[in-house]
Amino acid sequence: MATAPKSLAALDAAVSECRACPRLVRWREQVARTKRAAYAGEQYWGRPVPGFGPADASLALVGLAPAAHGGNRTGRMFTGDRSGDVLFQALYDVGLASQPTAVHRDDGLTLRGTRVTAPVHCAPPDNKPTPAERDTCRPWLARELELLRPTLRAVVVLGGFGWQALLPVLAEAGWEVPRPRPRFGHGAHVRLEGPSELHLLGCYHVSQQNTFTGRLTPAMVREVLARGASLAGLD
Numbered sequence: 747m748a749t750a751p752k753s754l755a756a757l758d759a760a761v762s763e764c765r766a767c768p769r770l771v772r773w774r775e776q777v778a779r780t781k782r783a784a785y786a787g788e789q790y791w792g793r794p795v796p797g798f799g800p801a802d803a804s805l806a807l808v809g810l811a812p813a814a815h816g817g818n819r820t821g822r823m824f825t826g827d828r829s830g831d832v833l834f835q836a837l838y839d840v841g842l843a844s845q846p847t848a849v850h851r852d853d854g855l856t857l858r859g860t861r862v863t864a865p866v867h868c869a870p871p872d873n874k875p876t877p878a879e880r881d882t883c884r885p886w887l888a889r890e891l892e893l894l895r896p897t898l899r900a901v902v903v904l905g906g907f908g909w910q911a912l913l914p915v916l917a918e919a920g921w922e923v924p925r926p927r928p929r930f931g932h933g934a935h936v937r938l939e940g941p942s943e944l945h946l947l948g949c950y951h952v953s954q955q956n957t958f959t960g961r962l963t964p965a966m967v968r969e970v971l972a973r974g975a976s977l978a979g980l981d
């Protein structure tokens with residue numbers, strides 16, 4: 747399913763139908779049925795959440811997986827949860843998002859030259875996909891990056907999980923990933939040679955665990971995004 751789509755629009759439609767991980771399918775659909783009390787009147791998306799952003803993006807943001815009551819509810823990455831509040835405010839502040847808030851997939855938000863995606867497209871229990879689920883979902887990310895390759899110049903990776911998941915995908919896609927593999931860290935910057943020069947930037951994940959404790963501040967997110975935008979030619 748993941749290798750067939752010839753465009754990002756087709757890929758987004760195809761991934762939304764994926765049922766390859768039995769545990770995640772059960773979980774995402776159960777959450778969509780039981781709902782959180784605050785959203786009891788809403789129709790949850792309850793399916794794999796596709797990437798979001800233009801097909802000619804030069805900057806990609808790679809996170810972890812949709813949140814049970816965020817992306818799994820609204821149908822768009824980082825939309826409708828606290829992590830997204832931080833991320834989209836920062837994207838807006840550096841000129842990459844048309845508005846500072848993201849509440850639903852039909853709220854009119856657009857991104858400039860930026861695509862937001864994840865190595866796992868279904869909400870996992872406790873935000874923890876298994877290694878097998880990460881590997882099962884890998885072809886979707888691989889095809890997404892392949893379709894973006896003509897324009898892609900920089901990737902901001904939000905958190906160590908995304909970093910570890912992304913490196914093999916980039917290596918398979920032809921970029922020269924150094925050995926030993928570069929380590930994740932906030933502010934890490936690796937330049938990869940390959941089909942085109944690609945800058946890889948590390949940023950702590952915008953999870954509440956990081957933002958509520960002050961480990962990651964809005965200024966730190968803005969700084970990495972602005973650097974990614976500059977390297978991607980979007981400043």
Ligand code: SF4
Pocket residue numbers: 761764765766767770771794866867868879882883884886
């Ligand atoms: S996590 Fe990925 S591979 Fe697994 S069911 Fe969801 S979309 Fe399919």
